[in-house]
Amino acid sequence: MMVLVTYDVETTTSAGRRRLRQVAKYCMSYGQRVQNSVFECLVDPLQFKLLKAKLEETIDPEKDSLRYYMLGSNWKRRVEHVGAKVSYDPEGLLLL
Numbered sequence: 001m002m003v004l005v006t007y008d009v010e011t012t013t014s015a016g017r018r019r020l021r022q023v024a025k026y027c028m029s030y031g032q033r034v035q036n037s038v039f040e041c042l043v044d045p046l047q048f049k050l051l052k053a054k055l056e057e058t059i060d061p062e063k064d065s066l067r068y069y070m071l072g073s074n075w076k077r078r079v080e081h082v083g084a085k086v087s088y089d090p091e092g093l094l095l096l
Contacts, residue, residue, distance in 0.1 A: 001042075001044070001045070001070065001072050003031075003040075003070055004038065004039070004040055005031065005038070005041055005067070006037055006039075007023050007055070007065065007067070008064060008065045009023055015060075019059060019060065023058055023059065023066075026058065030051045031043070052068065
């Protein structure tokens with residue numbers, strides 16, 4: 001299933017900047033950054049549960065926020081890209 005993960009982490013303190021780096025690192029482990037604080041994550045239910053747990057234990061819920069948008073298995077019909085950054089297909093061919 002495709003899950004869009006967005007976050008807003010307070011960065012006025014060094015602890016906040018550290019949380020921001022950790023949140024981005026965890027998201028990169030499960031998906032592709034598509035905007036500064038937005039990741040598209042193609043995950044199965046267990047992977048999503050693990051990602052969600054890591055993110056939610058990392059943030060400070062009084063200062064930071066997370067949003068999860070469940071796009072499901074038929075996500076390609078629900079995503080449209082316009083603009084500068086090149087779009088990608090996480091299910092497509094990977095060339096090394």
